[in-house]
Amino acid sequence: MSPYAHAARPYRQTPRWAVRFLSVLSIGGFWSWFLLKFLLPSPSGVLEMMVGLLALVAFGSTIPLMLSTYAFRANAPDEQIDERERAERYRAYYWTLLYLLTGVLIAFIPVDAKRFAPLLSMAVVSNLLQVLFLTTLALPTAILAWRDRTTSDEE
């Protein structure tokens, strides 16, 4: 690890509870938006507006999530983090890759399986891919925060 790595770190660690909360809002919000939008009968109305606000909340919570110290660890160059943090990061990206591959596979089933066409239109598939893209950006950070077992005296 670079001798300057300690100096490059943010002065204050983002609280783990905050990052976990933001990750639930972000990833849970995006998936809730997708599922509710899929189930809504029409594209307009008060209910649809509230579902749209859910997406805004999810977007709004993703931004501070990606500015947290856990996001720093998820995206920093190898020289800026130590071996344990690198191992945790590799594990987080491995599970994110599995999640993404599973989601893309599910998204492309209706493209090929004509029997699902009435149920899953291309608009739905497009929404699903958008949600997959956005949640994949946030997932490594979320995994690092949820798997962190640092005790309070070490923070």
Added chain:
Amino acid sequence: MIHNRITLFRTERGMTRKALAELVDVNPQTIGFLERGDYSPSVELALRLARVFGVPVDVLFSLDPFPSLADQIGSVAPSRPEV
């Protein structure tokens, strides 16, 4: 699982986790993870830790659990006559 005596050696020398972390060039949380057995170090990190404490690496780390220090002290201390 790799067992270690990092906490024992660190506290005997009056070292904080932060001080030890700076000597072996890792973050202080990693020392905590090592001490709890939540993370097994690489060979390089194990050797750096052993060098800091001035002991062979197999004194600091082991594949088998280390015997309890209290039991070891109790077994060599002279027995006192009962009053």
